[in-house]
Amino acid sequence: MIEITGLSVQFGGVRSLDEVTLxxxxxxxxxxxxxxxxxxxxxxxxxxxxTPAVGQVMIDDVDLLAMTDYRRARWGVRRTFQTxxxxxxxxxxxxxxxxxxxxxxxxxxERQHAVDDVLSFVGLTGVRDEVVRTLPQRDRRFIxxxxxxxxxxxxxxxxxxxxxxxxxxxEQLAQIIRGVPERTGATVILVDHDMSxxxxxxxxxxxxxxxxxxxxxxxxxxxxxxxxxxAYVGDEEx
Amino acid sequence: MxxxxxxxxxxxxxxVIALFVFAMFAMPSIFDATxxxxxxxxxxxxxxxxxxxxxxxxxxxxxxxxxxxxxIGTWITVRLAFATDVPYPLxxxxxxxxxxxxxxxxxxxxLRVSGLYLALVTLMLAVGVEILLFQLKxxxxxxxxxxxxxxLTAITPVRRPVFAETDVAYFRFAVAVAFxxxxxxxxFLATKPGRAWASVxxxxxxxxxSGIDITRYKLIAFGLAxxxxxxxxGLFAGHVQNSIGINxxxxxxxxxxxxxxxxxxxxxxxxxxxxxxxxxxxxxFLTQNVIGHQFWNDFALTIFGIGLMINLIQTTxxxxxxxxxx
Numbered sequence: 001m002i003e004i005t006g007l008s009v010q011f012g013g014v015r016s017l018d019e020v021t022l023x024x025x026x027x028x029x030x031x032x033x034x035x036x037x038x039x040x041x042x043x044x045x046x047x048x049x050x051t052p053a054v055g056q057v058m059i060d061d062v063d064l065l066a067m068t069d070y071r072r073a074r075w076g077v078r079r080t081f082q083t084x085x086x087x088x089x090x091x092x093x094x095x096x097x098x099x100x101x102x103x104x105x106x107x108x109x110e111r112q113h114a115v116d117d118v119l120s121f122v123g124l125t126g127v128r129d130e131v132v133r134t135l136p137q138r139d140r141r142f143i144x145x146x147x148x149x150x151x152x153x154x155x156x157x158x159x160x161x162x163x164x165x166x167x168x169x170x171e172q173l174a175q176i177i178r179g180v181p182e183r184t185g186a187t188v189i190l191v192d193h194d195m196s197x198x199x200x201x202x203x204x205x206x207x208x209x210x211x212x213x214x215x216x217x218x219x220x221x222x223x224x225x226x227x228x229x230x231a232y233v234g235d236e237e238x
Numbered sequence: 239m240x241x242x243x244x245x246x247x248x249x250x251x252x253x254v255i256a257l258f259v260f261a262m263f264a265m266p267s268i269f270d271a272t273x274x275x276x277x278x279x280x281x282x283x284x285x286x287x288x289x290x291x292x293x294x295x296x297x298x299x300x301x302x303x304x305x306x307x308x309x310i311g312t313w314i315t316v317r318l319a320f321a322t323d324v325p326y327p328l329x330x331x332x333x334x335x336x337x338x339x340x341x342x343x344x345x346x347x348x349l350r351v352s353g354l355y356l357a358l359v360t361l362m363l364a365v366g367v368e369i370l371l372f373q374l375k376x377x378x379x380x381x382x383x384x385x386x387x388x389x390l391t392a393i394t395p396v397r398r399p400v401f402a403e404t405d406v407a408y409f410r411f412a413v414a415v416a417f418x419x420x421x422x423x424x425x426f427l428a429t430k431p432g433r434a435w436a437s438v439x440x441x442x443x444x445x446x447x448s449g450i451d452i453t454r455y456k457l458i459a460f461g462l463a464x465x466x467x468x469x470x471x472g473l474f475a476g477h478v479q480n481s482i483g484i485n486x487x488x489x490x491x492x493x494x495x496x497x498x499x500x501x502x503x504x505x506x507x508x509x510x511x512x513x514x515x516x517x518x519x520x521x522x523f524l525t526q527n528v529i530g531h532q533f534w535n536d537f538a539l540t541i542f543g544i545g546l547m548i549n550l551i552q553t554t555x556x557x558x559x560x561x562x563x564x
Contacts, residue, residue, distance in 0.1 A: 047443075047446070047447055048446070049443060049446070069446045069447075070445075070446045070448075070449050070450055070451050070452070071449075073446065073447050073448060073449035074449040078447065079447050081441075081443070081444060081447075085440065085441040085443070085444035086440075087433075087436050087437050087440045087444075088440060089436050089440075089505075090433060090436050094433055097433070098433040098434065098436075098437055098448060098450075099448040099449065101430055101433070102434065102448055102449035102450045102451075103448060103449030104449075147448065
């Protein structure tokens with residue numbers, strides 16, 4: 001469970017997050033909203049890349065904001081990025097191994113087993129020893145997911161993981177994302193503009209707009225909430 | 239395996255060993271004393287070039303100041319060679335460690351900047367060390383901390399290892415040291431630090447999100463690079479013995495170094511060998527053996543300058559498009 005209380009982020013005159021109070025219950029949760037709503041800012045706060053002006057984030061009774069950025073990853077906060085950030089010059093195996101050897105513990109054989117296991121989970125065993133720069137976008141997206149879930153993550157932040165993927169590959173990705181909580185015990189937070197992906201993966205969803213929490217609850221109900229529809233279509237009365 | 243392009247992978251063992259054996263046993267029989275002198279310079283310079291290439295190509299740190307640890311390594315080794323009877327190879331290691339310590343200390347404030355700003359900071363470092371060496375002067379067998387004798391008649395040559403007192407033996411020694419230093423670099427690149435550096439170079443936010451302590455690994459990179467350059471400095475001292483000038487470590491040398499490194503290529507350790515070939519063999523060949531000596535000298539430097547300019551333009555473009563966060 002991730003408890004966010006009174007979180008505000010200010011960039012000059014712009015308030016990217018405005019007193020957001022929100023609890024992610026666990027499992028796979030959606031985080032949606034129009035462009036500029038503050039979704040990635042919230043991810044950056046959780047990752048330690050952005051320091052909030054005020055607020056608190058508690059995960060399993062641990063004060064997340066007290067930890068430095070890379071220590072959060074070691075503690076279990078993992079993420080992907082909107083732009084693929086895989087390491088071009090390394091192989092698929094080395095990409096995932098790099099995360100495991102810094103953010104997880106284990107002997108050499110345990111590490112190899114953990115990395116191979118997660119590669120099998122995301123369906124990349126066949127390209128295990130390929131250098132990433134030779135691989136297509138789909139594989140790079142899946143490598144990012146593998147990097148985020150290897151070891152023992154507590155929170156997995158997926159920032160538009162399906163961006164640029166065709167429908168068929170998005171469905172494959174959805175299948176993988178749905179399996180992450182059961183496999184790792186981590187809470188997954190999915191940001192995506194593809195509502196079919198959010199619906200397919202998330203039992204629970206929160207909606208941000210202009211840095212404020214608009215709605216939160218079961219995904220089916222939230223997507224039909226008038227305030228949420230207004231946030232997307234711009235109803236001035238709301 | 240498809241697409242194996244990493245520098246430690248591209249440094250194929252069979253080719254390396256064949257070249258090493260060729261250099262150690264065939265080259266002294268093929269080339270005369272002048273060329274052996276030049277190839278010794280090339281072996282030494284390749285280590286400095288590798289230190290620059292490793293920092294830039296593998297960690298993404300643009301350093302124009304690697305002549306500084308090169309000069310510091312030279313000074314420490316020369317000073318200790320005159321002051322002690324410690325075996326010369328050990329002095330070179332001490333010189334390398336001294337350069338590494340200073341390299342890490344300098345790296346600390348440099349961590350706050352990156353890209354072209356880091357290049358400027360490190361160039362200022364090179365200027366600072368140049369001024370320091372100009373004031374200290376290189377030891378020449380005198381007494382005191384500086385070890386500088388006032389009278390020219392007091393100059394004595396820097397001693398060499400007992401097993402490498404002749405030029406040919408010293409060439410072999412230089413090749414062996416370069417081989418070892420390159421293997422140390424490969425060992426780092428092929429293991430945990432190398433993967434961390436690759437991650438940092440690709441994307442610092444992604445590296446942080448992978449649990450990588452970026453500051454620690456950048457300092458390790460600065461330290462290792464300075465150590466490599468420092469050891470090369472010690473080797474250089476024994477090579478030239480009594481004609482060491484600080485112009486080897488000045489700002490022009492710093493710019494020439496980065497230019498040839500970029501020309502040689504920064505994504506592979508072979509690039510460092512090629513850079514050393516450009517700077518110490520090709521340039522000398524053109525200026526000493528081709529009609530119009532000065533023309534070739536100027537022409538070669540112009541080519542190196544163009545190479546540097548192209549790379550800086552590309553780096554700037556890459557920095558502009560590297561918007562990783564929202």
